[in-house]
Amino acid sequence: xKGKNALMVLVPxxxxxxLFGLSTAxxxxxxxxxxxxxxxxxxxxxxxxxxxGMEEAFKYINEQGGINGKMVKYTWFDYGYRIPEAITKYKLxxxxxxxxxxxxxxxxxxxxxxxxxxxxxxxxxxxYSAHLTDPKKSRYNxxxxxxxxxxxxxxxxxxxxxxxxxxxxxxxxxxxxxxAYMFASPYxxxxxxAVKDHAQMLGFEIGEDQDVSLFALDxxxxxxxxxxxxxxxxxxxxxxxxxxxTIRDAYSLGLGADWIVxxxxxxxxxxxxxxxxAKGVMGATPCAFYGQDYKNMDVVVATAKKYNPxxxxxxxxxxxxxxxxxxxxxxxxxxxxxxxxxxxxDGVMVKGFETLRNYDIGLGASPVTFTADDHRPTTGCLVxxxxxxKFVEVERVDLKExxxxxxxxxxxGW
Amino acid sequence: MSHxxxxxxxxHQTYEEDQGWWQTTFIKTKMVLLLLVVFVGxxxxxxxxxxxxxxxxxxxxxxxxxxxxxxxxxxxxxxxxAAFIAVGAYTSTLMVLQVPWPQxxxxxxxxxxxxxxxxAVTAGIWSVLFGLPxxxxxxxxxxxxxxxxxxxxxxxxxxxxxxxxGGRGQAFSLPPGTIKIGPWxxxxxxxxxxxxxxxxxxxxxxxxxxLRSKAGRAWVAxxxxxxxxxxxxxxxxxxxxxxxxxxxxxxxxxGAFWVSNTAALSPEHFPWFWSLWxxxxxxxxxxxxxxxxxxxxxxxxxVMELLQxxxxxxxxxxxxxxxxxxxxxxxxxxxxxxAFLIYEPNGLAYRWWQIKNYFNLWPFSY
Numbered sequence: 001x002k003g004k005n006a007l008m009v010l011v012p013x014x015x016x017x018x019l020f021g022l023s024t025a026x027x028x029x030x031x032x033x034x035x036x037x038x039x040x041x042x043x044x045x046x047x048x049x050x051x052x053g054m055e056e057a058f059k060y061i062n063e064q065g066g067i068n069g070k071m072v073k074y075t076w077f078d079y080g081y082r083i084p085e086a087i088t089k090y091k092l093x094x095x096x097x098x099x100x101x102x103x104x105x106x107x108x109x110x111x112x113x114x115x116x117x118x119x120x121x122x123x124x125x126x127x128y129s130a131h132l133t134d135p136k137k138s139r140y141n142x143x144x145x146x147x148x149x150x151x152x153x154x155x156x157x158x159x160x161x162x163x164x165x166x167x168x169x170x171x172x173x174x175x176x177x178x179x180a181y182m183f184a185s186p187y188x189x190x191x192x193x194a195v196k197d198h199a200q201m202l203g204f205e206i207g208e209d210q211d212v213s214l215f216a217l218d219x220x221x222x223x224x225x226x227x228x229x230x231x232x233x234x235x236x237x238x239x240x241x242x243x244x245x246t247i248r249d250a251y252s253l254g255l256g257a258d259w260i261v262x263x264x265x266x267x268x269x270x271x272x273x274x275x276x277x278a279k280g281v282m283g284a285t286p287c288a289f290y291g292q293d294y295k296n297m298d299v300v301v302a303t304a305k306k307y308n309p310x311x312x313x314x315x316x317x318x319x320x321x322x323x324x325x326x327x328x329x330x331x332x333x334x335x336x337x338x339x340x341x342x343x344x345x346d347g348v349m350v351k352g353f354e355t356l357r358n359y360d361i362g363l364g365a366s367p368v369t370f371t372a373d374d375h376r377p378t379t380g381c382l383v384x385x386x387x388x389x390k391f392v393e394v395e396r397v398d399l400k401e402x403x404x405x406x407x408x409x410x411x412x413g414w
Numbered sequence: 415m416s417h418x419x420x421x422x423x424x425x426h427q428t429y430e431e432d433q434g435w436w437q438t439t440f441i442k443t444k445m446v447l448l449l450l451v452v453f454v455g456x457x458x459x460x461x462x463x464x465x466x467x468x469x470x471x472x473x474x475x476x477x478x479x480x481x482x483x484x485x486x487x488x489x490x491x492x493x494x495x496a497a498f499i500a501v502g503a504y505t506s507t508l509m510v511l512q513v514p515w516p517q518x519x520x521x522x523x524x525x526x527x528x529x530x531x532x533x534a535v536t537a538g539i540w541s542v543l544f545g546l547p548x549x550x551x552x553x554x555x556x557x558x559x560x561x562x563x564x565x566x567x568x569x570x571x572x573x574x575x576x577x578x579x580g581g582r583g584q585a586f587s588l589p590p591g592t593i594k595i596g597p598w599x600x601x602x603x604x605x606x607x608x609x610x611x612x613x614x615x616x617x618x619x620x621x622x623x624x625l626r627s628k629a630g631r632a633w634v635a636x637x638x639x640x641x642x643x644x645x646x647x648x649x650x651x652x653x654x655x656x657x658x659x660x661x662x663x664x665x666x667x668x669g670a671f672w673v674s675n676t677a678a679l680s681p682e683h684f685p686w687f688w689s690l691w692x693x694x695x696x697x698x699x700x701x702x703x704x705x706x707x708x709x710x711x712x713x714x715x716x717v718m719e720l721l722q723x724x725x726x727x728x729x730x731x732x733x734x735x736x737x738x739x740x741x742x743x744x745x746x747x748x749x750x751x752x753a754f755l756i757y758e759p760n761g762l763a764y765r766w767w768q769i770k771n772y773f774n775l776w777p778f779s780y
Contacts, residue, residue, distance in 0.1 A: 040740040051737065075726065080740030083683045087676060088470055091603075092722065095463030107682040114587060114677035118601070137587070184573040184681045211574070 034093030035076025053320030134413030288364025295362030489637030502669025541662020700761025
């Protein structure tokens with residue numbers, strides 16, 4: 001009988017909820033923004049903090065008056081890093097009439113790219129794949145950060161500038177370079193062609209790639225394979241969990257190479273997970289780490305404390321800042337589009353995003369520019385190193401400044 | 415015999431009569447209505463979102479039909495079907511993008527249809543390769559060999575070699591207008607849905623026909639008792655491999671269709687979890703029934719979408735519902751399988767059969 005009573009309460013509750021859910025009027029708001037996040041899947045080690053940060057950012061935006069007084073209704077879903085799931089979620093968000101969608105991974109962002117182009121819905125993702133930066137191919141894909149290929153080129157340049165000259169073999173032989181990443185993951189493999197091209201340009205000898213799963217806990221066989229090549233520097237293109245597993249194994253097996261890491265593998269958890277092995281690891285950081293002293297950081301920290309007081313501050317990551325980066329450029333683009341009376345997908349793109357020129361969001365990020373021909377938001381990237389105690393700046397590499405011709409003609413879109 | 419109803423006690427006298435599809439006017443009317451709903455009702459009266467849900471139902475059912483043939487009809491347990499779908503998807507994509515088609519083939523929209531056929535044949539042959547161990551092993555051991563298909567095909571061959579073709583890295587993207595069937599460019603939700611509806615209808619017709627042929631009877635005999643089947647003179651290795659070929663070919667068509675839905679492709683589209691999901695689909699729909707594969711797909715896709723709809727308003731009060739929705743969905747999937755195995759082990763298809771019988775025997779259904 002007890003179970004029957006529970007059912008009698010639960011079933012009508014679900015039915016009412018369903019009724020509201022089925023009705024698009026249930027989400028009546030001035031500006032609808034959708035989100036497709038990974039809080040449970042393969043990249044949830046970095047995705048959860050990003051999703052929380054994004055929600056906090058939109059709450060803050062509403063506190064500040066939203067889009068010229070219009071409130072933002074932000075509806076997001078977890079897709080568990082499953083592409084078919086992302087596609088159905090995208091279609092649901094489209095049905096809910098989302099003006100802009102905040103996306104996540106490279107696999108789903110690239111998979112959805114032809115569709116968002118067709119639907120003319122700006123898709124601001126946490127995937128910074130350079131494949132998404134050529135407006136001729138993917139006009140509606142955007143992000144605030146330097147792209148993965150720029151990250152990889154910048155990290156390798158910084159290592160070449162700052163570390164290689166201190167090596168005992170400097171001037172005697174070519175530096176040796178190898179890559180470790182999950183071959184099957186579009187995120188991990190996106191910048192590989194670019195980083196190898198860059199290595200060749202700088203005169204590196206390139207070794208064989210090593211396949212390291214995003215779930216890897218043991219990478220000894222890959223490290224043993226790398227040891228045969230004796231690299232001086234290795235690129236790791238995964239997320240924090242598997243990056244830490246790899247550098248731990250490299251440390252214990254005495255690989256002796258320096259590590260340069262893509263932005264999703266370089267956060268506050270890296271030293272926690274890898275301990276001593278993390279010392280000297282350099283990585284691309286599209287923005288400041290959580291709590292670092294930069295413009296607007298106080299707002300981010302205050303909002304996090306206000307809306308998620310249950311999450312200890314020391315557990316918050318750079319991912320929150322990255323989410324804010326994407327939310328802030330979207331906010332500015334929507335404000336500009338609204339003022340121009342162009343609150344459509346195409347309007348937000350032309351009168352919003354593509355009017356941003358050296359737009360400073362603070363948070364340690366590089367200024368953002370989008371033009372109709374080039375969606376690379378920044379021309380370089382800040383490379384930081386974990387010293388064993390804190391992250392310090394190694395170099396802010398500006399690729400456009402150093403290789404202006406290649407930047408303009410050769411490097412767009414890959 | 416009445417041509418409207420099939421009265422009690424009026425038995426068929428030939429195998430052809432017994433196996434006839436639409437035996438009475440009532441059944442014919444019912445099936446025409448069903449076709450009208452599928453081909454007119456859904457695409458013309460529902461919005462794009464629900465049409466896309468219909469497309470996902472169809473895609474799931476295409477995969478599930480192959481799994482149903484292997485598990486439900488031939489008794490060959492498989493947990494690697496996503497790999498064969500992947501082979502179909504890659505075959506079709508590579509053919510469309512890389513083959514130097516003569517201009518008339520492109521103009522007449524023949525490249526994609528031909529690639530669907532090629533995808534079916536390639537995936538079928540690939541499936542046979544992983545079906546070879548079924549000559550020697552069955553049960554749990556066969557599950558492991560089919561699981562190997564996933565790791566060898568998707569994680570190794572497709573990821574490390576096939577994905578590199580064209581120098582694109584991991585993901586392929588099909589430019590707009592590439593997917594063309596005859597004069598129609600498959601571009602909108604409705605066009606993708608129609609492609610699915612035609613393909614799934616053809617697949618159901620092919621499978622239903624195969625099941626009432628010599629091969630179908632052989633598969634069922636092998637499923638029920640392979641030793642007895644062999645004693646009856648059935649070449650069980652041949653028919654097992656044929657089952658793998660047909661199931662693989664169906665997976666190939668599903669994969670080739672998937673490309674038209676996404677216009678992009680990477681190995682991440684075909685996780686091992688999808689193979690498990692398809693097995694769940696036929697467990698819920700009903701093992702050993704074509705209806706089962708379709709009902710299971712409808713249940714798994716539509717119910718999960720409705721669950722999602724229910725969560726949206728509730729998430730205002732319980733934000734974690736959205737944050738952990740993938741867990742909730744997996745939990746619902748697991749619970750649904752448990753509930754069906756306990757309360758309706760024959761699946762939704764059996765329930766459908768009971769409902770049909772009730773009305774067929776009405777007013778004497780007791």
